[in-house]
Amino acid sequence: MADYPFSPALRLLRWTVHGTFSILLVVALAGVARQGQIPQVLGGILLGVFYAAGIVIEGRLPHFGGPTHLRLGRAWLVLITVGWAVLALAAPQFVWLAFPLFFAYLHLLPLAVALPGVAVLTVAAIMAAAWHEGQLTTAQVIGPTIGAVVATLMATVYKVLDAESEERRLLIDDLVRTRGKLVEAESDAVRLAERERLAREIHDTLAQGMSSIILLLRAARRDLVEDPATAERRIVEAEDAAKENLEEARNFVRALAPPALQQSSLVAALRRISDSAVAGTSVQARFEVSGTPVPLPAVYDATLLRIAQGALGNVSRHSGAGRAGVTLTYLDDVVMLDVYDDGRGFDPSETAGFGLRTMRERARALGGSLTVESAPGEGTAVVATLALPLWEAP
Incomplete structure (x- = not known):
């Protein structure tokens, strides 16, 4: 046919x-x-x-x-x-x-x-x-004439309908093509977003964990001859950090919550990483909680933990600080995380590394904000603020 x-x-x-x-x-x-x-x-x-x-x-x-x-x-x-x-x-x-x-x-x-x-x-x-x-005769004239007029009108109407139908068909084709392009663009955006997410996760977890392992092993090497007991303890700490990193890598595949949060609260997890992130360095870290802790959604816990890991990783690698502190503050309608150090500081307007950008994006994803206060020679303070969900507000 x-x-x-x-x-x-x-x-x-x-x-x-x-x-x-x-x-x-x-x-x-x-x-x-x-x-x-x-x-x-x-x-x-x-x-x-x-x-x-x-x-x-x-x-x-x-x-x-x-x-x-x-x-x-x-x-x-x-x-x-x-x-x-x-x-x-x-x-x-x-x-x-x-x-x-x-x-x-x-x-x-x-x-x-x-x-x-x-x-x-x-x-x-x-x-x-x-x-x-x-x-x-009159009938001979009227018959063919009426037939011609009717045929002309019908054919004209059908041609107009056909033109409108063709116009609609072209419009539908354009819409289908546009929808296909939108679907393709959306797929590209999803892939880019997933790539960005993985980059953030790797930077804030695996990269930070590997840095901690390197610092612990370097400290163990220094103490190996003069203080074998301390070196042994550093090696054990490095082994624990390697195990946690391995678990983080497995969680990427399974898309689970961070291992530090799977069997403990946010407060306990932050206390633990405040010590482990600067292990093997001369930095003395202190963790504090202000206000009354309230349960938070899992995504809030994960976001605050990742921001703390990223900020503490910067402290251990770049700050040259002697002291650092992590404070988790619960207010009536917001929860705040402060990570500060007394290191060499920097100019935030001139320095915008991947780590700071990642932390800021994590906070914005939950409708929050992240500010960085620093100046050369005056230390650094990173403050993340998240509004408490209405159903979580005390």
């Missing part, structure tokens, strides 16, 4: 025209057959066969609806018109075949050519009927 490039309404019109032509041709053949006009019968059959052959051939042509198909269709219409004219002069029964030809003209020809063609065809039908009757 041909894949017609026309709307359903226009296809219905086409097959209605073909059906009307077939019915009128059968009626005409029956009329001339009753009168024993064999040549006219044979001519009518030949016209019908040629008409049907054109319909069959057009459905098998490649590039249906293209320029070649249109040229062949117009040539077919000319031959059908000539055949109709011969039969209309031979027998009056064939005159009414002009009606479906009106539609064919309006469908296959440009409007500027189709309308004069329909007018000529109408006049030819009127003159053929008058020639057979031997006189021109």
